[in-house]
Amino acid sequence: MNSYINYFKSKRxxxxxxxxxxxxxxxxxxxxxxxxxxxxxxxxxxxxxxxVDQMNPDASVKALASTEVxxxxxxxxxTITVLWRGKPVFIRRRTKEExxxxxxxxxxxxxxxxxxxxxxxxxxxxxxxxxxTHLGCVPLNDKGDYKGWFCPCHGSHYDTSGRIRKGPAPLxxxxxxxxxxxxxxxxxx
Amino acid sequence: MSDHDYRPKSKVGQWFNDRLPLLTLANHLTDYPTxxxxxxxxxxxxxxxxxxxxxIITGLTLAMHYIAHxxxxxxxxxxxxxDVNYGWLIRYIHANGASMFFLAVYIHIFRSLFYGSYKAxxxxxxxxxxxxxxxxxxxxxxxxVLPWGQMSFWGATVITNLFSAIPLVGEGIVTWLWGGYSxxxxxxxxxxxxxxxxxxxxxxxxxxxxWALHVPGNNNPxxxxxxxxxxxxxPFHPYIVIKDGFxxxxxxxxxxxxxxxxxxxxxxxxxxxxxxxxxxxxxxxPEWYLLPFYAILRSVPDKLxxxxxxxxxxxxxxxxxxxxxxxxxxxxxxPLYKQFYWILVADVxxxxxxxxxxxxxxYLLIARVATAYYFLHFLxxxxxxxxxxxxxxxxxxxxxxxxxxSPNLAAARIKESKIE
Numbered sequence: 001m002n003s004y005i006n007y008f009k010s011k012r013x014x015x016x017x018x019x020x021x022x023x024x025x026x027x028x029x030x031x032x033x034x035x036x037x038x039x040x041x042x043x044x045x046x047x048x049x050x051x052v053d054q055m056n057p058d059a060s061v062k063a064l065a066s067t068e069v070x071x072x073x074x075x076x077x078x079t080i081t082v083l084w085r086g087k088p089v090f091i092r093r094r095t096k097e098e099x100x101x102x103x104x105x106x107x108x109x110x111x112x113x114x115x116x117x118x119x120x121x122x123x124x125x126x127x128x129x130x131x132x133t134h135l136g137c138v139p140l141n142d143k144g145d146y147k148g149w150f151c152p153c154h155g156s157h158y159d160t161s162g163r164i165r166k167g168p169a170p171l172x173x174x175x176x177x178x179x180x181x182x183x184x185x186x187x188x189x
Numbered sequence: 190m191s192d193h194d195y196r197p198k199s200k201v202g203q204w205f206n207d208r209l210p211l212l213t214l215a216n217h218l219t220d221y222p223t224x225x226x227x228x229x230x231x232x233x234x235x236x237x238x239x240x241x242x243x244x245i246i247t248g249l250t251l252a253m254h255y256i257a258h259x260x261x262x263x264x265x266x267x268x269x270x271x272d273v274n275y276g277w278l279i280r281y282i283h284a285n286g287a288s289m290f291f292l293a294v295y296i297h298i299f300r301s302l303f304y305g306s307y308k309a310x311x312x313x314x315x316x317x318x319x320x321x322x323x324x325x326x327x328x329x330x331x332x333x334v335l336p337w338g339q340m341s342f343w344g345a346t347v348i349t350n351l352f353s354a355i356p357l358v359g360e361g362i363v364t365w366l367w368g369g370y371s372x373x374x375x376x377x378x379x380x381x382x383x384x385x386x387x388x389x390x391x392x393x394x395x396x397x398x399x400w401a402l403h404v405p406g407n408n409n410p411x412x413x414x415x416x417x418x419x420x421x422x423x424p425f426h427p428y429i430v431i432k433d434g435f436x437x438x439x440x441x442x443x444x445x446x447x448x449x450x451x452x453x454x455x456x457x458x459x460x461x462x463x464x465x466x467x468x469x470x471x472x473x474x475p476e477w478y479l480l481p482f483y484a485i486l487r488s489v490p491d492k493l494x495x496x497x498x499x500x501x502x503x504x505x506x507x508x509x510x511x512x513x514x515x516x517x518x519x520x521x522x523x524p525l526y527k528q529f530y531w532i533l534v535a536d537v538x539x540x541x542x543x544x545x546x547x548x549x550x551x552y553l554l555i556a557r558v559a560t561a562y563y564f565l566h567f568l569x570x571x572x573x574x575x576x577x578x579x580x581x582x583x584x585x586x587x588x589x590x591x592x593x594x595s596p597n598l599a600a601a602r603i604k605e606s607k608i609e
Contacts (some may be wrong), residue, residue: 030286054364055366055379056368057364057369057370061368061373061375081467085371085373086370086371086373086466088466123443134350135347135349136347136582137346152473153469154487168487168490168491168492169492
């Protein structure tokens with residue numbers, strides 16, 4: 001009789017540990033699911049990144065990063081437009097009046113306050129991307145309310161320093177990195 | 190739907206259908222019970238299917254001759270126009286086909302607005318439709334870039350620059366979209382790839398659109414729920430097939446008029462000048478079907494907010510089923526909504542006209558008022574109207590207004606209940 005009782009007791013204990021084991025097993029499953037999903041997500045992201053990054057500028061596009069321009073023939077009051085990285089760059093040799101006008105503007109009057117001194121290190125030469133900061137059109141020379149540039153697309157007015165004064169554009173026309181290689185040559189980029 | 194117990198007559202048909210129930214599908218499509226009072230505004234679904242297939246076929250044939258390269262794209266399009274056999278015809282069908290596609294889709298959308306087809310239980314159909322519409326705009330925009338004319342180039346520049354309005358990552362996204370520092374050859378090749386892909390995405394969504402439609406069945410001009418099949422319905426074939434076919438013929442006459450008599454009237458002369466990154470055309474205008482949204486973009490003086498307003502003007506349509514609080518679908522029984530509906534139609538047309546005009550003076554003022562009204566309609570008028578409006582009594586069935594008041598009505602009802 002006792003042996004029978006012991007038998008059932010041991011059976012019950014076995015069952016208990018069996019159920020415990022089951023509980024533990026589900027937890028282990030959860031861990032496996034989480035780990036697999038995490039590794040899978042990292043793997044998928046690693047596979048997706050090349051697909052995304054291939055759309056960024058490639059080596060040949062980046063290689064065309066600088067342009068040298070001969071500006072010796074440019075007279076005061078004239079502008080030339082050169083292509084750099086597929087974008088037009090305005091190089092203007094400014095007149096005395098234009099410089100004075102650009103430098104006399106109060107900072108409070110500007111939408112995007114920048115000193116002309118910072119935009120044109122050599123006051124006679126203004127070099128900037130000929131790209132309207134609104135939606136990328138090419139502004140027209142010697143036009144607009146501020147005698148600088150005017151964008152025909154959505155009506156932004158720029159002054160003689162290429163700063164936005166009126167219209168939907170949020171920023172001044174961008175001054176790229178450039179330097180005078182010698183007295184007659186500007187290197188952009 | 191009674192087609193679930195459909196069984197083909199022939200042994201071969203049964204053998205095939207047991208393995209792939211295509212014949213059951215065909216039977217469902219022919220027998221599909223359709224409200225018998227559908228008017229001609231309901232034929233534009235079929236017309237749009239025709240437009241999509243036409244664009245895909247003409248697009249495939251154009252792609253056999255077109256070269257997606259910044260140096261050769263413009264010339265290859267001229268080559269298609271002058272040298273390729275019937276190239277001019279195929280290109281004019283494709284170019285005007287885009288306009289016809291949008292004409293049809295606008296009628297289709299405004300039909301839905303008038304008869305309340307977007308309301309429960311058809312919200313998913315409507316949302317899939319809005320996604321299709323967005324994809325159509327993307328496809329049309331990228332397609333317009335491919336000839337690499339001045340409008341192509343500067344349109345692409347302006348539209349991709351919209352993304353630069355996003356704070357912090359905007360510039361990075363634009364460079365990524367371009368694959369360079371301006372719109373150039375990498376931009377052209379990827380636009381060509383996507384322009385080729387999108388129509389097939391649309392095709393897949395059209396299947397879902399029709400599938401979702403066939404669950405509750407068509408809405409109808411009086412906008413009531415009907416029993417299917419019943420005295421209020423007719424089988425899709427031959428009744429609707431013939432009606433759709435006739436409407437399609439009428440539509441094709443308009444289509445052919447543009448293709449053969451005024452193939453360039455919807456385009457811009459500037460696009461016959463090769464793309465030049467140094468000179469922006471004096472007046473950049475998108476294609477006519479994007480003008481209302483362009484007007485909204487320009488009427489906001491802030492760059493980021495302008496882009497946000499333009500996008501919300503489209504996306505607001507996706508939540509329309511929940512903005513319109515009225516339980517009555519058809520404008521026929523909503524005397525106030527009917528008036529606001531026509532004001533909205535006029536508002537969108539005004540926006541379209543303002544989008545084509547320079548953004549200054551009176552034009553700008555009108556565009557701003559129209560933009561404000563557009564949002565007012567969806568965000569204020571529609572939600573309030575559902576609670577305030579006194580709607581007219583709606584009939585119990587499509588048959589009732591026809592037989593209304595006569596002793597036949599009772600007889601018809603009894604007959605109907607017997608059919609079920």
